[in-house]
Amino acid sequence: MAVVDWALTCDFAYFDPSGRLCVIGADANGVRTVTSGIHRLTLVAHLVEYRDERLDPVLALRSPDGEWRFANEGTDYSRERQGNALLFHWPRIQLSEPGTYHFELALGTAAATMLDLRVAVRQIRRQRVHLHGAY
Amino acid sequence: MARIEWMLACELAYFDRHARLCMVGVTTQLLVPALPLSMRQLMMVARLVDRIPNQALDVGFAIATPDGQWIGPSNEDDIHIEVASEYVLITVRDVPFRQEGMYRFGLRFDQTQFVSIDIPVLVLSVSNPLECH
Numbered sequence: 487m488a489v490v491d492w493a494l495t496c497d498f499a500y501f502d503p504s505g506r507l508c509v510i511g512a513d514a515n516g517v518r519t520v521t522s523g524i525h526r527l528t529l530v531a532h533l534v535e536y537r538d539e540r541l542d543p544v545l546a547l548r549s550p551d552g553e554w555r556f557a558n559e560g561t562d563y564s565r566e567r568q569g570n571a572l573l574f575h576w577p578r579i580q581l582s583e584p585g586t587y588h589f590e591l592a593l594g595t596a597a598a599t600m601l602d603l604r605v606a607v608r609q610i611r612r613q614r615v616h617l618h619g620a621y
Numbered sequence: 622m623a624r625i626e627w628m629l630a631c632e633l634a635y636f637d638r639h640a641r642l643c644m645v646g647v648t649t650q651l652l653v654p655a656l657p658l659s660m661r662q663l664m665m666v667a668r669l670v671d672r673i674p675n676q677a678l679d680v681g682f683a684i685a686t687p688d689g690q691w692i693g694p695s696n697e698d699d700i701h702i703e704v705a706s707e708y709v710l711i712t713v714r715d716v717p718f719r720q721e722g723m724y725r726f727g728l729r730f731d732q733t734q735f736v737s738i739d740i741p742v743l744v745l746s747v748s749n750p751l752e753c754h
Binding site (some may be wrong): 492504515 | 633
């Protein structure tokens with residue numbers, strides 16, 4: 487049964503024409519820091535012990551106030567896999583509450599592989615601009 | 622104590638202007654047209670966890686050929702090791718591949734840890750060249 491041995495969040499990830507993984511903008515310290523709003527991100531999971539069996543991923547997102555929301559494939563995310571790399575594309579994910587969101591990913595139903603990916607949301611600090619002019 | 626969480630090989634890895642990691646062409650096998658050849662550039666990316674900020678790191682890198690010989694860079698321009706935040710980027714240039722088989726890329730870290738990945742090098746033979754009319 488496939489096990490996720492590591493995962494990361496990034497701006498975007500894709501497979502090139504020869505099926506090799508490319509990752510753009512992986513976050514430092516494993517924590518993605520974004521402003522409050524709607525974002526696009528990709529979750530990259532690296533599998534071990536994968537033997538072409540059917541993957542039944544269950545993705546859940548926990549908001550800073552502890553509310554769990556299960557993500558639906560097709561509406562919330564799409565996924566693709568090549569070899570041992572599994573990508574979850576989130577084209578529009580709403581991260582609006584300041585604090586830390588947690589992704590949890592489980593594969594299959596028998597022995598769930600849980601992992602925790604954190605997204606820290608900060609509020610937008612509007613910049614004050616003072617214009618000084620002389621006419 | 623810092624430890625290596627994962628390591629992989631790719632064509633190119635770099636940090637963008639927000640100091641975020643980008644990796645192009647993560648590879649698990651190398652298909653080459655003929656042997657012997659020297660690969661212009663290959664990069665290894667390793668992720669460190671539990672690292673103390675600004676802690677000095679002792680990093681070593683070597684490649685084992687299919688017949689078990691460990692080889693290193695022949696001159697200092699052939700290898701570049703960059704440690705940034707929790708990532709180690711190793712650039713190796715002019716990697717000599719002389720035979721098909723499994724090559725082991727090993728990263729030694731702080732004298733106590735050794736992590737390696739095995740990458741098969743295979744000759745991609747073109748048996749029947751296409752004729753164009």
